[in-house]
Amino acid sequence: MSTKLKILETALKLFNENNSQTATTNHIAKAMGISPGNLHYHYKNREEIIFKLYLQLRDEMSLSIDELPKNIKELNQHEKLLVKVQWKYRFFFRELLFLFSRDRALEKQYIKDNLAHRGRIKLVIKNLTTSNELEIPNEASLEYLVDSILMSWQFYTSHMYTLGHTLNENLSEAVIANTTNAMKPFIKDK
Amino acid sequence: MSTKLKILETALKLFNENNSQTATTNHIAKAMGISPGNLHYHYKNREEIIFKLYLQLRDEMSLSIDELPKNIKELNQHEKLLVKVQWKYRFFFRELLFLFSRDRALEKQYIKDNLAHRGRIKLVIKNLTTSNELEIPNEASLEYLVDSILMSWQFYTSHMYTLGHTLNENLSEAVIANTTNAMKPFIKDK
Numbered sequence: 402m403s404t405k406l407k408i409l410e411t412a413l414k415l416f417n418e419n420n421s422q423t424a425t426t427n428h429i430a431k432a433m434g435i436s437p438g439n440l441h442y443h444y445k446n447r448e449e450i451i452f453k454l455y456l457q458l459r460d461e462m463s464l465s466i467d468e469l470p471k472n473i474k475e476l477n478q479h480e481k482l483l484v485k486v487q488w489k490y491r492f493f494f495r496e497l498l499f500l501f502s503r504d505r506a507l508e509k510q511y512i513k514d515n516l517a518h519r520g521r522i523k524l525v526i527k528n529l530t531t532s533n534e535l536e537i538p539n540e541a542s543l544e545y546l547v548d549s550i551l552m553s554w555q556f557y558t559s560h561m562y563t564l565g566h567t568l569n570e571n572l573s574e575a576v577i578a579n580t581t582n583a584m585k586p587f588i589k590d591k
Numbered sequence: 592m593s594t595k596l597k598i599l600e601t602a603l604k605l606f607n608e609n610n611s612q613t614a615t616t617n618h619i620a621k622a623m624g625i626s627p628g629n630l631h632y633h634y635k636n637r638e639e640i641i642f643k644l645y646l647q648l649r650d651e652m653s654l655s656i657d658e659l660p661k662n663i664k665e666l667n668q669h670e671k672l673l674v675k676v677q678w679k680y681r682f683f684f685r686e687l688l689f690l691f692s693r694d695r696a697l698e699k700q701y702i703k704d705n706l707a708h709r710g711r712i713k714l715v716i717k718n719l720t721t722s723n724e725l726e727i728p729n730e731a732s733l734e735y736l737v738d739s740i741l742m743s744w745q746f747y748t749s750h751m752y753t754l755g756h757t758l759n760e761n762l763s764e765a766v767i768a769n770t771t772n773a774m775k776p777f778i779k780d781k
Contacts, residue, residue, distance in 0.1 A: 420692040422612060495688040498749055502610040502685070512755045519754065545772040548750070549739075555753060556746040559688050560738070563745060564709065565702045582735040586776035 405443045407433060409457065412450045416492035421451060421500065448504045451493075455507060458490040459514055469521060471528050473584075477577055483554060484573040491568070495559065515551075523547045535587045542587070549583040595633045597623060599647065602640045606682035611641060611690065638694045641683075645697060648680040649704055659711060661718050663774075667767055673744060674763040681758070685749065705741075713737045725777045732777070739773040 402410070411433050415424035426447055430440040444450050462483055470476040487494055501508035526547060529535040537543045557579050558572055592600070601623050605614035616637055620630040634640050652673055660666040677684055691698035716737060719725040727733045747769050748762055 420689055422689075495692070496686075498685040498752060499610055499612075499689045501752075512753060515753050516755065541772075542775075545769075548769075549773075552742070552746065552750040555750060556742065560742040560745060562688060562691075563702060563705050565706065579735075579738075582731075583739075585732075 404433075404435065404439065408440055408443055409450065409454055412447075413454055413490065413492070416451075416454075417490075421447070421492055421496055426450075448507070451500060452504065452507050452510075454490060455493060455511065458486055458493060461489075462486045463518075464521070466521070466524070469525050469528065472532050473529060473534050476525060476529070476580075480554075480577045480580060481573045484576050485570070487554070487558065488568075488570050488572060491558075494555065495562075497555070519547060519551050522550050526550075529584075533589060535584060536589050537587050546583060546587065550580050553579045553583065594623075594625065594629065598630055598633055599640065599644055602637075603644055603680065603682070606641075606644075607680075611637070611682055611686055616640075638697070641690060642694065642697050642700075644680060645683060645701065648676055648683060651679075652676045653708075654711070656711070656714070659715050659718065662722050663719060663724050666715060666719070666770075670744075670767045670770060671763045674766050675760070677744070677748065678758075678760050678762060681748075684745065685752075687745070705745075709737060709741050712740050716740075719774075723779060725774060726779045727777050736773060736777065740770050743769045743773065 408429060412424065412429050415429060415432060418424075424447075426440055426444070427437050429450075430437045433440075444453070464479065470479050493500065497511075501511070523543070526535065526537070526543065530537055537546065553576060557576050558568055561572075561575060562568055598619060602614065602619050605619060605622060608614075614637075616630055616634070617627050619640070620627045623630075634643070654669065660669050683690065687701075691701070713733070716725065716727070716733060720727055727736065743766060747766050748758055751762075751765060752758055
């Protein structure tokens with residue numbers, strides 16, 4: 402693995418263990434046994450490392466339009482992948498709005514990507530009405546359902562944390578159950 | 592206003608403007624025109640200030656059991672108050688899980704209070720079934736609805752922010768609309 406990639410991997414580990422602010426670039430360099438100068442040859446500062454980690458996470462979770470789930474079974478499969486990516490980059494979702502306040506370029510990029518992500522969720526839900534698995538009475542219900550699914554993906558694990566649940570790799574069940582519950586009132590032939 | 596309270600007010604203003612980490616206790620003292628020593632006479636460190644601000648916010652939003660909303664109209668009224676408190680202490684909700692990673696005593700207290708808060712929401716929903724406004728088919732639906740309402744209160748404004756909405760004092764409409772949408776499938780005589 403190149404030093405450039407190894408820095409990202411080490412930073413991710415340290416950020417996940419506690420938070421992104423207690424692990425300085427000096428800590429990251431020390432944990433790898435390289436000099437701070439060597440680290441700074443690859444990355445200007447911690448914000449650049451976090452931005453690169455975000456781009457990695459985005460690439461790992463994104464599907465192209467023609468790969469989108471076409472039925473609830475495929476959707477659940479895809480959600481399992483999403484939850485794994487979320488767990489891998491868990492510091493990012495824990496600190497989301499705080500990280501935005503530290504780096505407005507990250508905020509701008511995330512919001513742009515998130516709007517596209519929301520658009521893809523809407524397409525998936527429309528696929529599920531086409532395949533006759535869901536019946537959505539009106540546009541307002543559609544918008545609400547899309548937001549519920551996106552909010553679940555972004556914040557449901559944080560929500561569980563605020564209720565004292567210990568988070569671990571096997572979160573997929575709970576997140577998928579939450580999404581299923583959101584869709585339940587719209588499932589045909591219950 | 593006492594210096595002790597004025598410190599809290601100044602810290603809250605600075606935290607809301609950007610985040611809780613860029614405003615050090617030295618910045619807070621400087622903004623008030625007092626010495627760092629004077630500030631530290633009242634509060635040991637920034638964590639103590641944040642903890643006190645959390646206790647304030649908790650007291651401002653809490654209702655005793657006999658004041659809980661008994662119908663949807665009263666619930667909407669109460670939500671208007673909750674959203675105002677949330678806006679006043681907005682840095683806190685933006686940084687929630689990050690703040691926990693900085694102060695495990697805060698995390699412990701918040702989770703304890705949040706579980707009690709969840710219990711009160713459940714009581715309110717049960718009131719709404721008693722008053723015949725809602726019909727909840729089973730325990731699983733009840734738990735899901737209670738979580739949806741609590742998650743909405745904790746994270747819906749953050750969710751809106753991740754979609755590029757500018758947050759302001761008039762958030763109540765959107766948060767109340769989200770809660771109403773969550774209850775919609777269970778409202779009787781739609």
